[in-house]
Amino acid sequence: MTLIRKPFSRRSILRAGAAGGIGLAAPTIFTSNAWSAGYLNEPTGSTVTLGFNVPQTGPYADEGADELRAYQLAVEHLNGGGDGGMLTTFSSKALKGNGILGKKVEFVTGDTQTKSDAARASAKSMIEKDGAIMITGGSSSGVAVAVQALCQEAGVIFMAGLTHSNDTTGKDRKANGFRHFFNSYMSGAALAPVLKNAYGSDRKAYHLTADYNWGYTTEQAVKESTEAMGWETVETVKTPLAATDFSAYITPVLQSDADVLVLNHYGGNMVNSLTNAVQFGLRDKVVNGKNFEIIVPLYSRLMAKGAGANVKGIFGSTNWHWSLTDEGSQAFVRSFGQKYGFPPSQAAHTTYVQALLYADACERAGTFNPCGVVEALEGFEFDGLGNGKTLYRAEDHQCFKDVLVVKGKENPTSEFDLLEIVEVTPAEQVTYAPDHPQFAGGALGTCNPGA
């Protein structure tokens, strides 16, 4: 039937397949984590995989999306693409734009859903399945603390994203975890002098606090720093995290003799509580002969956008703002703007910087080994990444840098131009001892290379 003699018959293919199968199975390599000499997920090929674990769904999805954009930009710059962004202004010149240690940077993404469990599952799959050597991201302190602990156990580096609670580098600090973002204590310490200048030292504060870990540490930090300058705390009330209507919590404020309201809320919570407070006419009130004021300790541009005109004139603190005029910030805003068409948020900034810092540390250490990276990052001083001179403190793996005190702008010129910088609080003023009572009770332990 066939004119051309077929080189393979079905039978011969089967026979070859069986032989090949046995051949493949014979050089079986048995390896175990316990036996390998190096470290977990040692990159052996021409690429290195980083894991970007951000909230893509849930209350902080906006921040997560911006973080992911920043990571993609960082990877592009690390691999030598684009205009180099902050690589050109970074004080350390170890990175050459050829990936990390000559290996091309690749990445995997995951969704934390702003839930510790989901975040850990996602991080675990990155470590176990995709061979990620470093995990970074997170837009909530609970998630950051949970994933940091996982990375410590597993033996990879964790570069925290947006996490503001004291605990991340306080009682839950870990040797494999690093945080560039500022924290509640720093917010309080930076805000207090500005508030004293603006509102005087004889004020009565009323706190509304989101009922979870971050809320507690922020309340404590702001309370302690404002009381230190003479303010009195009338009352602190906890509000459920899921609350959307805060009217029931605002009415008692009107009846108390407080003349300042501190909203220890973040994200949607803050947008709603601030809107309620303004609707109740708090800001037009005069108590004890003084104008009633509202303070939001942690501000972000995305929140300011949600609260709209209500943020005008309200003080708060932020890690970074795109309107900063230093070289690094401008370079970052430029390349981010060119790629995505709008300025980056503080979440994008901190994650971009974390990715760069990790890459730089590997480059300086000459290895991806987590212990080498930890050594390279501990006590590392750098500049040119948008926050001025910065120190990665060895004792708790927290960055110490200037903190921005901002105010809602009276006359915004665009939908991104919502905050104005009131003061840049120098790093010395927000520095604390590693065993400060607000941070006590934790221990870094030793670095874990996972093997």
Add this chain to the structure above:
Amino acid sequence: MLGLNKKDTSLFLLVLALVVFAPLLLNPFPEGSELAQFNAGYPDLMQRFLIFGIFAVGFNILFGLTGYLSFGHAAFLGVGSYAGVWMMKLLTMNVIPAIFMSVVFAGLFSLLVGYISLRRSGIYFSILTLAFAQMSFSLAYSVLTPITNGETGLQLALNDPRVLGVSQVDGSIPAANFFGIAMRDSFELSMGGWLFTFNAGYYLCAVVMMVAFYVAIRIFRSPFGMMLRAVKSNQQRMNFTGLNSKPYTLAAFVISGMYAGLAGGLMVAMDPLAGAERMQWTASGEVVLMTILGGAGTLIGPVLGAGFIKYCENIFSKINDNILYDWFAGLPEGLADFLVFVIHPFIGKGWHLTLGIMFMLIVIFLPGGIMEGFERIGRLFKRKPSSGESVSAKTSTTPAE
């Protein structure tokens, strides 16, 4: 075998084989190939398959047999998890006390909740359990922070007492273990392009799961199980005949609560952290979805449903646009862009959408869940007595209810 009839024995052996060889079966694509994205054979996900399988099997004892739809089962899983982590904090890193106490605490808590909730049935029962679960979640999230560590989740620390073990080993927390075998230890088998991971924790889960599954089969086939089915078909009539059905429903409730606690205990044995979100109503809803998706009232259905949902959650949520562009690299740019644009809403953060569509399709076309799908396929291959009957079988696919 083991007091099972022939059909159940073969089912049990089938599940046993699937579970034992899962590390091979779930990694069908070679490392480094484009399709490796769809491999599910890594320890964390395999453990989750089994743990949620146990959870769903337990839930099915209540829902599948008695018809009582509990919307608060995640609370028992959460209570079990917290109990487990506390055992690891206070006693030892050996997982046995942790798992044991998880079951005990979940059982006690479900006794309390069941005693109150089972005074009502139907929708009122569902709402009561939902309220209890949501209450537990809120308590764990804020008021009980000293016990649960609130939003951050309860985790181990270097300075935990661990009276029967050690607090720390060279500055790090000792690993969870089973008499010295660390749960995270695994041995890797590399064969050609394939890499298979056999994880100690997974096989511990497998043993527990097989025991749990065996117990579930025995319950399904026992007179007690028959009594529970009677509750489902008509509880009132049962009460009128003079039988007090409440002890039966309460027992079923507590047993399924203990299954949930067992799942919670295994979860912390594999990954020592207990977060409050585990108790949220969405988590309770998830196990309902698993059971319905797989086939409520069937033995193996809930396990399949659990696997299906966890697979979607962990695999689809990790596909991003870059990976899509890699897949379509061979296509012209415009076409690739278009395909990415079309697929984009269903991957990454859109995995909920994918799951939702699948769930709708299954509930609409296979009301009996995945198990009904298998049955239909099975029916296709069965020898038919006559051609006339097969036609009538085809036309009567819509269920009477």
